[in-house]
Amino acid sequence: MSKLKKQSEVVTGFDYEILDSEQRIVVQQRTGEIKERLRRSAQDIWEIGQKLADVRSRLKHGQFETWLKAEFGWSRRTAYNFINVYETLAERANFAQIDIATSALYLLAAPSTPQNVREEFLQRAHEGQTITHKSIRQVIESEKSKSVSAPASFEPQQSLTSKPEIVTIIPKQVVKAETPASEVNVAKATSVSLVVVNPDEIHSGWFLLEKQHFLFCGDTASPQFIERIPFATLAIAITSDDWDHDWLVERAKSVIIFPESDLKEQLIEQLIKMFSASGNIVIFPWLPSRDMIEIAHQLNRRVFAGDPSFDRCRQAIAQSRLKSEPLDYP
Numbered sequence: 001m002s003k004l005k006k007q008s009e010v011v012t013g014f015d016y017e018i019l020d021s022e023q024r025i026v027v028q029q030r031t032g033e034i035k036e037r038l039r040r041s042a043q044d045i046w047e048i049g050q051k052l053a054d055v056r057s058r059l060k061h062g063q064f065e066t067w068l069k070a071e072f073g074w075s076r077r078t079a080y081n082f083i084n085v086y087e088t089l090a091e092r093a094n095f096a097q098i099d100i101a102t103s104a105l106y107l108l109a110a111p112s113t114p115q116n117v118r119e120e121f122l123q124r125a126h127e128g129q130t131i132t133h134k135s136i137r138q139v140i141e142s143e144k145s146k147s148v149s150a151p152a153s154f155e156p157q158q159s160l161t162s163k164p165e166i167v168t169i170i171p172k173q174v175v176k177a178e179t180p181a182s183e184v185n186v187a188k189a190t191s192v193s194l195v196v197v198n199p200d201e202i203h204s205g206w207f208l209l210e211k212q213h214f215l216f217c218g219d220t221a222s223p224q225f226i227e228r229i230p231f232a233t234l235a236i237a238i239t240s241d242d243w244d245h246d247w248l249v250e251r252a253k254s255v256i257i258f259p260e261s262d263l264k265e266q267l268i269e270q271l272i273k274m275f276s277a278s279g280n281i282v283i284f285p286w287l288p289s290r291d292m293i294e295i296a297h298q299l300n301r302r303v304f305a306g307d308p309s310f311d312r313c314r315q316a317i318a319q320s321r322l323k324s325e326p327l328d329y330p
Contacts (some may be wrong), residue, residue: 042100049086052079062309080221084109087223089122098125103133107140111226112247114143204310209303210322213293216306217313220285221245225306232304233280236271238263238288245285252283260288269295276301290315297322 016024056064056079068074088109100108108118108131117139125131206228207215216225226247235252237245240260248255254275268289276282282296284305293316296303307313317324 041102042098042105045082045085045102045105046089047086049082049084053083053086056083076219076221081106081109084111088118098122099128099130100125101132104131104136107133107136110246111221111223112250113140117143206327207313207317208325208327209293209317209320210297211325213297213303213305213320213322214327215293215303215313215317215324217310218306219308220306225285229283229304230281232283233276234272235283235285236268236292237285239286240288248283248285263288268292269299272296272299272301287312287316290319292316293322294320 016028019027055067059067064079065076068076068079072078085105085108088111104121107113108121113136117136121131121136121139204218205216207217209215214228216228218224220226229251232252233254235248235255237248237255237257238260239245239257256271256275268291272282272295278300280301282301282303284292284296284303285307287293287305287307287309290312293303293305297320305316307316
């Protein structure tokens, strides 16, 4: 038995013999009906994610979110629950034989869920076990606790999963060695074409600024961005959108979240100085202020930044006055 199986909650079979014959027949029938619907739900979610991903690929930047709200009243986060299932579980698209709750399926496909946990629970599901959100969450928390060190000197003011309404500081209670910028995955492509570009020519994809900062123009909740982000000292998330960046807790020692309405002059500089040191990596998954990269550069921090808005990316590059080069991958 694997370690994950030992850690997770053991659920024994229900004893139907304690019911009278009439109750037993009805309850067993309802059990079968529910499991059948769970299977169909899992298949439907995967197929909806596939169709959403297809529509996303056909629309220009900004049109996808507009289409979601107009047709379904959905936020981007809702859509990515479906898309993550399709993209993350693409090789396991046959859900006909598994019993898994919708919330559990979304959690399995979330970018922040460790791959070993995902594989273990999918295997167990295919072996006939019923998978719940609670059982997955328990194992994820147990996996995290293995690497937890002494508590930080301050406590979080609110949970990361709640909508950011005030400045929220979340200490990452594990210390890892930061990866030098030259060794980060985003710079490890086998073929990289470096051409200096004008900020007005910035479109989608990764860009290297002054050979030390990395900027992604596109969806920072997508695997394209998440999978290339190294462990950092600090992440500053300033957003007016739905919060769909829980993965930041796994990538930064301290995470600071607040809405754009709370962004004040000099606040970025103060936070960077307070929670990081010279040479540290800082993550900006949004760029509501055009001078964020410029400030971090002047403070000798290394930046991994991104924004879904191409205009914001262009403004940040222009404001930084740093040489920008596209990173093209085969």
